[in-house]
Amino acid sequence: MKNILHVEVPLKTEKASNISDLEKTIQLELKNIKPIFLESIHTKFVTEGLTEYIKHIEICEIENVQDDNNIKKKLETADISLDLDAYDIKIYFYKLDESGLTDDVTDESTSKMKRCILPNVDFNGIWESLVFQEPIKEILLQYAQTGMNFARHNVNPNIISYNRLILLHGPPGTGKTSICKALAQKLSIRLGKQYNFFEFIEINSHNLLSKFFSESGSLIMSMFQKIKEVLEYGDSLVFILIDEVESLTRARDAVLSGTEPSDSIRVVNAVLTQLDNLRKYPNVIFLTTSNVTEAIDSAFTDRADIKMLINPPKEMAIYTILKTAIEELIKVKLIINVEENDKFDRPYDLTNLNIEQNEDLNITQKLYKISKESVGLSGRVLKKITFIAHSLYVRTPQCNGVHQFLSALSKAVKYQKTQDANLNKI
Template structure:
């Protein structure tokens, strides 16, 4: 294997050396193996496969120890470092291995009044948790997930508190200020644990900031502005701690007033998924469908990086991946939630058998995309 790797490196003169590569190792929830033993086995795996072409993920292993203890080994975020798309020589790269368990218990709800209160003020996750999606909120959760894994040498685990902005007004009218303070006191208890990296996510923050504008215009009751001022005050108090990250999302950016904007260190516009992002979404869905044998037999699909490496030339290996690339391109403009649903709608609408070949499934997916744009147009015409 080492001779073959050496031959491959000679055949690829532009192999990239001496870069930092992050390797995320998902340890099975049932595994009690020591992290150091897992690291050693993963390093042996990487030594056997030391030339890679960008992000890559192993889910099956020849090593029984890895099979028993590891869900996946993933080389990640190489796009951030390799703009010229050259292969990577892992043997000369600086490897950062991040071994982690996923918390599978799901979120708990934070209700600040009666225990049987059906209005949820916030959701609370222990990180790392389950896989993220593709929307703004999911991207914030993904960022929290990624930082928890990357900073595991400093913090033992992460805490994610997602605050329900709408509930601040719908339920807490008249006692809003005190209840916001009570909620942040609970957050403060998490922050006081220096082993925890705490993320506070305020979703749809424009519902808070709009209240300030309405109050100034004389159309909003004074209690509403007390909610907003209480949130701002509490944010100012906890953001001083080194183990706190505050995240907010908004669908209506023009509604956010400067009191919130000035507090943000980073402002990032998230538009619709690009062709590359859509390709990855579809690819992950197809992998799941092949794993369940809804698509059968299993077909090897190339990543966009691998298609680039062969110059997008069509052959027996690349043909289906190029079809998926074309479907991804014509899917531009669709949101992440819709894109995740489309492979399953394709099966429900256009496939009558319990299993289907990849070629037939991609034809159905293409039809489902066309139908989605047709429905959007019909809805727009009705407005």
């Protein structure tokens, strides 16, 4: 049995096309792309007129590669051009909804949730921008697909418990909310043939906690009733994000000890009751995040099928984040006079690089050294550190060369760590 190569193709909204014919055309077009690598996007085509129908062809991941240690090792240690004949190719076509994530306006003065149709332009590119050293994205994608597969086959949840509830926890700024949105977007693409439409609902936890204590429980039940109405459409798949879920599931032990308001018991009970009521619907996935897992009621955490710790990125992931950002600045010509040999190596076997010397380091060695110095910065900070470097240490519209920018980036990392240390002293 061959491993599966996943390929995603966004369609242009203004053009109608026959998907069956288009899939055959893409299969032929893939054979014209040489060399062809994982995690690559192709916008130039040999097939005449193809640009009228599609935006690009994205080569994604290989499924089941973990079952073949030789293939996995080979793919991790070099830039390998793929032999398409060695894979079963799955092509996913999709159109991006351009309405964006908007407030769900009700009679109340404050919106309790936001909604959008998936795949959505607001979530485009998030999945690709998230970088982890551990296979976090792959595990979550496989879990969610398995959960939906069980639901479609009507597996009795009283015999095999699966709540389709994910809890991501860890320090702020590690990308927990982004992973949830990206996962929903990815599943709406991969499961496009199984459902007629996909919806994403983001619950505003803080707005559900009324200043009038007795109202919080009723607000939660009212909101979940609206969600239930959405789920009644069986041909839809609905993703529900509860960010900072500890706001709604404060531990009942803390209430009894007097450290939390008594209304928290009503809130926790209301949330747990509503989650249990929605279990019967096979077309819902709950995505939850928390910065303070100690504050979450154990009855909620027990309901989570998968509880995953999201830590700040380590040097290998940091290297990829910074490399991608610098390549973007080169592409848009904010870094100029780039020499032909100014190319970063892919992040394999970087641990063997000699970075102890301070002179004559190539750009891969310099960036890896900066990546090691950046350990401890959150993913949120790392996404803007190249901007800080350009604004504070380049200070011209364009940076003259990659080496100059790396020097600015090293200074920006030291600056950011100093600022963070000063904040912690306050």
